[in-house]
Amino acid sequence: MGQWKQQAKKIKRDVYALYFAYRDQRVPWYAKVFIACVVAYAFSPIDLVPDFIPVLGYLDDLVLIPLGVALALKMIPAPVMEESRDKAERLLKEKPKNWVAGAIILLIWVSLLALILAWVTKFAKFA
Structure with a gap:
């Protein structure tokens, strides 16, 4: 299970x-x-197969996104990807919070x- 999380x-x-x-x-x-x-599909709340469909709902997330990421990585020059991964690491460590967006969704x-x-x-009054 730890390997899956990684x-x-x-x-x-x-x-x-x-x-x-x-x-x-x-x-x-x-x-x-x-x-x-790939990025739009990964961040989109809408899937090709809805998640409530047993097995197939999560299969697209388990197959399509990793496959799309793997193909995209092959198209990008190595130095660009290295810099981009560094930026992503910094972003994920900061854990940005958008309180305005959260408040709007809650509203x-x-x-x-x-x-x-x-x-x-x-x-109920008419019933």
Whole structure:
């Protein structure tokens, strides 16, 4: 189980590193297009196969993301990837927190809950 956690951390670091590599001018355009797709899919909450589908839901995360990362790494010059991994390591150690984004998401959920409760209480009066 420990080895799986290490692999997951390595892939997470490499996804962040791919983001930094994408912004580097030394990376060819075709690699940037592929990197953009891999990073967008990795960070996206929407999957090709929804996670609630047994086995297949997580299979895309376990196969597609590592495969995409591995292919993208082959397209990037070694010095660029080394610099990008260093940047990713620093970013992950800092553990940035975006309180504004968290507050907005919390506000959305509370608002949705309030709307649902208002609708349920209004509907309950007619029943």
